Every structure is written in C-alpha cells, then in structure tokens.
Amino acid sequence: MKRLMNLEPSRPVRLFLTLLPFILLLLLYWSASDARLAENPNDRLLPSFTQIADAIDRYAFTESKRTGEYLFWQDTSASLSRILTGIAISALAGLLVGLLTGILPTVRAGFSPLVTVISLIPPMAILPILFITFGLGELSKMMLVIIGTAPVIMRDIQAHVEQLPSEQLIKAQTLGASTWLVTLRIILPQIMPRLIASVRLSLGAAWLFLIAAEAIAAQDGLGYRIFLVRRYMSMDIILPYVFWITTLAFAMDFSLRKISELCFPWFHQEAGK
Amino acid sequence: MSFLQIKNVWKSYGDAQILERLSVDVEAGEFVSMVGASGCGKTTLLKMILGSEQQTRGEILLEGKPLVAEPDAERGIVFQRYSVFPHLTVLKNVMLADEVANAPILGRCFGAKKRQIKDKAMQFIEAVGLNHALDKYPHQLSGGMQQRLAIAQALMKSPKILLLDEPFGALDPGITQDMHKLVREIWQKNKLTIFMVTHDIQEGFELGSRLWVFDKVRHDPQAPNAYGAQITYDLKLDRQTKDAGLQQISANMTQKEVTKP
Numbered sequence: 001m002k003r004l005m006n007l008e009p010s011r012p013v014r015l016f017l018t019l020l021p022f023i024l025l026l027l028l029y030w031s032a033s034d035a036r037l038a039e040n041p042n043d044r045l046l047p048s049f050t051q052i053a054d055a056i057d058r059y060a061f062t063e064s065k066r067t068g069e070y071l072f073w074q075d076t077s078a079s080l081s082r083i084l085t086g087i088a089i090s091a092l093a094g095l096l097v098g099l100l101t102g103i104l105p106t107v108r109a110g111f112s113p114l115v116t117v118i119s120l121i122p123p124m125a126i127l128p129i130l131f132i133t134f135g136l137g138e139l140s141k142m143m144l145v146i147i148g149t150a151p152v153i154m155r156d157i158q159a160h161v162e163q164l165p166s167e168q169l170i171k172a173q174t175l176g177a178s179t180w181l182v183t184l185r186i187i188l189p190q191i192m193p194r195l196i197a198s199v200r201l202s203l204g205a206a207w208l209f210l211i212a213a214e215a216i217a218a219q220d221g222l223g224y225r226i227f228l229v230r231r232y233m234s235m236d237i238i239l240p241y242v243f244w245i246t247t248l249a250f251a252m253d254f255s256l257r258k259i260s261e262l263c264f265p266w267f268h269q270e271a272g273k
Numbered sequence: 274m275s276f277l278q279i280k281n282v283w284k285s286y287g288d289a290q291i292l293e294r295l296s297v298d299v300e301a302g303e304f305v306s307m308v309g310a311s312g313c314g315k316t317t318l319l320k321m322i323l324g325s326e327q328q329t330r331g332e333i334l335l336e337g338k339p340l341v342a343e344p345d346a347e348r349g350i351v352f353q354r355y356s357v358f359p360h361l362t363v364l365k366n367v368m369l370a371d372e373v374a375n376a377p378i379l380g381r382c383f384g385a386k387k388r389q390i391k392d393k394a395m396q397f398i399e400a401v402g403l404n405h406a407l408d409k410y411p412h413q414l415s416g417g418m419q420q421r422l423a424i425a426q427a428l429m430k431s432p433k434i435l436l437l438d439e440p441f442g443a444l445d446p447g448i449t450q451d452m453h454k455l456v457r458e459i460w461q462k463n464k465l466t467i468f469m470v471t472h473d474i475q476e477g478f479e480l481g482s483r484l485w486v487f488d489k490v491r492h493d494p495q496a497p498n499a500y501g502a503q504i505t506y507d508l509k510l511d512r513q514t515k516d517a518g519l520q521q522i523s524a525n526m527t528q529k530e531v532t533k534p
Contacts, residue, residue, distance in 0.1 A: 041303035165355035170325050171423075172358075175370040175430060178377065185369060185380045189360045266360050270412040 004050070031083055047236040055236035071225070072272060075241075079222040082138060083210045086145030090206075091199050093150045098157025099191065109185070112158065119151030123209055131217060141213040141221075148209040149202040160194040193267040196260040199252050207249055274337055276301040276466060277322070277434070282331035283501065284317055291317050293501035295331070297485075301433075304460055304467045309487030313502040315470045316438060318487075323348055323436050324469060335433070346374075349427030353439040356423040357411045364407045365421055367394040395446030397425040401455060417448035421455065428463065435460075439471040441476065453480055484508045491499035 009017060033046035047055075060072035097115065101108045123144055130147070134140035164183055165186065172182045214223030229237045261268050275298035282295040285305050291314040307315040308507060320326040321333060322346045333340045335347070350356065357366050371390040372382050382390055398404055402423040411419055420440055427435060438457070441449045457480060460467055477484050486506035493499045 054406045060351075065326040167355035168358060170323070170344050171350060171352070171356045171426070172369075172373075173344035174346060174348055174350050174432070175426065177369075177373040177380075181377070181380045185373060186358060190358075203414070255330060264360070266410040266412065269410070270359060 044233045046234055047239070049056055051236045055234070056240050059237065062204040067197075071220075072244075073219050075222045075225050075242070076217075078220045079210060079214065079245075082141050082214075082221070083145060083206055087149060087199060087202065087206050087212070089142070090146050090150040090153055090202065091195060093146070094153025094157055094198065095191070097150075097154040097193050099161060099183060101154070101185065102158040102161025103179070103187060108158070113252060115151055115154050115158075118147075119155055121147075123148040124212060127213065127216065136217045141210065141218065144209045144213045145206050149206050151191075152205070153198045153202055156198045157191060160191060164190060190267075193260050193264040196256050200256050205251060205254055206246065211245075275299060276303075276336060278337075279318075279373065280332050280334065280335040282318075282321070282328045282333060284314065284326075285329050285501070289498040290501035292328075292487075292503070294503055296509065297412055297504060298467065299483075301466050302464055304480060304482040306309070306481030306484045307468065307470045307487065308472070308474050308477045309502065311342055311472065313487040313489070315485075316505070317488045319436055319468055319470050322434065323350055328506055346430045346435045347432055348436060349430060349432035350436045350438065351420065351440045353366065353442045357412050357419055357426065362389070362408050363366060363398065364411055366411070366422055367398055367425050367429055369427060374430075394425075394429065396472045397428045400428070400459065401425045415448075416444050417452060420444065420452060424455070425457065428459065431463070433466065435465045437467060437469045439470055439472060442472065449476070456480060478510065481510055484510055 017150055029046065030049070033048050036046050037048055058073070060070060063069065064071050097111065101112045101115065103269045126147070127144055130140045130143050168186060169182060172186045177185065210221075211223030211226070214221035215227040218224040222241055226238050226241050277299040278294050278403065279297045279299075282292065283290070284292040285312065288423055295318070307318065308375065309315050317326060321328050322340070327342055341347070344350070358369070361369065368387075368390050371393065372387075375382050375386060375390070387473075395404070398407065401424055403418060403421055403425065406414060406418065411422065414422065415458050440456075441452050455474070458466075459465070469477070484506065486505045487502045488505040489500055489502045491500040
C-alpha cells in the first residue's frame with residue numbers, strides 16, 4: 001500500500017470526486033427545503049426547485065409588464081458592461097503604470113510610493129466621494145471597480161517587472177536595444193501572462209465592488225436586483241442570481257486562463273502550469 | 274596604443290574595498306581568463322568592462338576612448354544563467370539582435386529584410402550546433418544548449434569584446450569539454466577579444482591566452498574589507514607555460530589555504 005500522499009486518483013474517480021460535493025450540496029438543499037415547505041407552504045427562506053424555475057421564467061423569459069424588457073438579461077448586460085469596462089481600464093492602467101514604475105527608476109521614485117498609498121485606501125470608504133464627484137450614473141460604479149482593482153494590478157506588474165533577471169535586460173542592451181525596444185520585445189511579452197494572472201485574481205474584488213456600488217445606487221444590474229428583492233425575501237430570485245453571477249465569474253476566469261495558455265505557451269510550460 | 278587600457282582602477286562598495294590599483298593593458302585578440310577566490314572582484318572587473326558597473330576611481334579606455342558607461346553593442350556578454358529570452362524560440366532569440374537594430378520603433382522586421390536576418394542568424398546557430406532546435410523555447414533546451422544559444426546571440430552583433438561570466442559553471446563536466454572546443458573555435462574564427470571569469474583554474478589555463486589571478490596583497494586582520502584585490506599573477510600562456518603555470522599556481526593556492534588562520 002502506497003502512502004496516502006502518493007495515491008493519485010484515476011480519471012473517473014477524480015471526476016466523481018469533483019462532482020460529489022456539488023451533488024451533496026444540492027441534495028442537502030433539496031431535503032431542507034422540502035422539510036420546511038412541508039411544515040409551511042408559504043415559507044420563503046428555502047424555495048423549492050419548481051419555485052426557483054418559475055422565478056427564472058418570470059425574470060428571464062417573460063417581458064416585464066412595466067418596461068417590456070427581460071429584466072434578467074437587462075441586469076446581466078448592465079452589470080457585465082460595467083465590470084468588463086472597469087476591469088479593462090484597470091488592466092490597461094495597471095500595465096502602463098506597472099511597466100513605467102518597474103522599468104524606469106526615475107518614474108519609480110516619483111510614483112511607486114503614491115501607488116502603494118492609494119492601493120491601501122479602502123475603496124468602499126471613498127464610495128460616497130465617487131458618488132458626489134461622478135454622480136449616480138455608470139461612471140461612478142466603474143470608477144469604484146477601477147479604484148478597487150487598478151492599484152493592486154499596478155503593484156503586481158511593477159513587482160514582476162523588477163523580478164525579471166537583470167541578466168536578461170543587460171543582455172538585451174548588449175544586443176543594441178534601446179529602452180523602448182527592451183520594453184517592447186523583452187519585458188512586455190514576458191509580463192502579459194502575468195497581467196492576465198493578475199486580472200484573474202482581481203476579478204473577485206471587481207465583482208465585490210460592482211455589486212456593492214449597484215446595491216447602493218442603480219436602476220438595474222445583478223447586484224441591484226438582489227438587493228431590491230431582498231425586501232420581499234425573494235430567495236427564489238436571489239439564489240439563481242447568485243448562481244448566475246458565480247457562473248459569469250467562472251466563465252471570465254476560465255476564458256482568461258485559456259487565452260493565456262493559447263498566447264503564451266512558453267510561460268505555462270516553463271512554470272509547469 | 275593598446276586595445277583596452279585599464280588605468281589605476283579602484284572599486285569600492287561603501288566601506289568595502291573590492292579592487293585597488295589595477296593597471297593593465299590588453300591587446301586585441303587576447304583571451305583573458307580571470308581566476309581567484311570568490312568575492313575577490315573578478316566579476317566586478319568584468320561588469321566594469323561590460324558597463325553595468327562603474328569604477329570608483331581611474332579609467333578604462335577602449336581603443337583610446339573611455340568606455341561607454343552602460344552596456345552597448347560593442348561588448349557582448351554570456352552570463353552563467355538567464356542570458357536567453359524565455360519567450361522567444363531559438364531562431365527568434367538569435368534574430369532579435371538584428372531586428373532591434375533595423376527597426377527602432379517596431380523592433381520587428383518583415384519581408385526581404387527578415388529573410389536576410391534569418392539567413393545570418395542561421396549561420397551562427399549552425400556554428401554553435403543548434404540547427405536541429407530552431408523552433409524550441411529555451412526551457413526545452415538543456416543547460417549546455419542554452420549557453421550555446423547565448424553565445425550565438427552575442428555573436429550576431431560581432432562585438433569587439435566578448436565577456437563570459439562563469440559561462441560553464443552550471444554545466445555537466447562532459448558537456449563542458451564540448452563547450453571549450455566551441456569557444457576556442459569561435460574565438461579564433463571571429464578574432465574576438467574575450468574576457469572569461471571562471472572559478473575553475475584548470476579551465477582558465479586551458480582556454481586562455483593570458484591568465485589573471487586576483488588576490489589581496491595587503492591584509493588587515495582587524496578590517497578584512499579595508500584593502501582590495503589586485504592582479505597578483507599576469508601570465509601569458511602558450512603550450513609550455515600552461516602546464517608549468519598550472520602546477521605552480523595550484524600549489525601556491527593550496528599552500529595558502531593551509532596557512533590561512
């Protein structure tokens with residue numbers, strides 16, 4: 001008998017073990033919801049799967065009586081456009097500032113401490129300032145996502161640029177490359193997979209800030225809807241919305257990883273990832 | 274006038290004196306091996322010739338003019354590790370040198386220019402025996418192949434000086450022999466001036482046409498950092514002196530180890 005730490009499960013066993021906790025959770029929910037509804041059919045805390053399906057049908061596949069829109073898809077597109085714009089701007093700003101502070105000692109001396117200080121401001125604490133300066137529209141919500149994620153990405157990119165072996169940068173200079181070309185041909189391609197990894201890690205924070213902003217001031221959005229129906233204890237809406245947000249977050253993370261593996265095979269092979 | 278003149282060069286980091294009173298001339302086409310205990314400043318001198326470090330006092334002249342105070346295309350370098358670019362294939366690693374020289378904005382060439390650079394790169398890749406691995410990434414190569422690649426890269430610029438910083442220190446002994454042969458061939462064929470730092474005295478004797486041994490002449494037991502190292506032996510090497518000198522210096526060094534407090 002091998003040691004436990006050396007036992008590798010076979011493929012089917014691994015698949016089974018992956019699915020098992022999800023199935024157990026579903027079963028647990030189903031039995032608990034069943035027990036509560038048997039006692040009180042009007043219980044709202046743990047709705048049955050049929051009730052949830054009804055709610056999804058009402059929100060996603062029936063036109064809203066008031067506006068004539070499909071609320072679920074309207075919320076999804078509103079939230080997605082906010083978070084995608086926000087995180088894209090964050091990534092771009094993070095890359096630019098991180099590269100500049102990482103490569104140029106002069107810029108680092110001027111900007112790096114500022115970025116560190118900004119990254120330590122709790123973004124939620126300045127949310128009122130954002131609402132006051134940028135109004136209650138789309139801009140303030142995106143700004144919260146950007147302020148919450150950009151400084152972290154900037155610091156991460158700077159750290160990774162500084163970690164590149166100095167031998168490589170000197171070698172590139174002996175091949176006649178200018179600062180610009182060292183950046184373009186040596187540093188940027190090696191930093192891109194790091195940027196994607198950094199963005200993947202920031203996605204959790206980005207969703208947190210998006211939903212917080214939507215909960216406080218919005219007319220649509222996934223976070224807005226959840227906090228709206230909370231007043232009626234509509235768990236049949238909240239649960240599928242949470243599930244949907246998780247699915248979207250997972251899809252974004254998964255596609256970023258695939259893009260990185262496709263575009264930077266050397267990075268993933270080298271790191272054994 | 275000598276090719277490279279080192280005139281009364283001193284180097285210190287803070288209180289620690291690393292090198293002192295270095296004055297030596299090197300002619301074009303020499304192969305200088307630099308040996309000595311670790312921390313004796315041989316790598317520091319290499320870095321000063323490379324331009325990534327500056328001397329505290331004195332001057333280094335290349336063909337009569339002060340060295341440019343940053344690394345440039347006149348001086349090629351092969352480090353012990355990390356001198357190839359992990360995100361580029363073998364071919365692109367070698368092509369990079371001429372691509373950046375010809376395209377100051379994009380750093381990439383296209384069409385006929387690209388084919389021309391590729392042909393040139395192929396010559397050097399063949400010279401170091403990597404033509405079977407053109408499309409491989411560095412992490413797919415062994416340590417010896419990576420060093421061959423680093424040498425091919427450096428040769429693309431036809432540098433006046435080639436600097437080798439313990440280039441074979443991380444390689445298996447069997448491979449080291451092949452690499453010695455390769456380096457000797459390249460040195461003779463391209464008429465390079467080579468400076469090589471090595472911790473392996475035998476290697477220094479075998480490859481070099483001249484050998485510098487770095488050591489401290491003055492010692493202060495109370496302040497071990499007060500004095501820097503100098504070149505204590507400067508030997509011109511030919512077939513006969515190689516064997517005799519090796520024996521003498523090895524004996525001297527072992528003796529020193531024994532008599533050290």
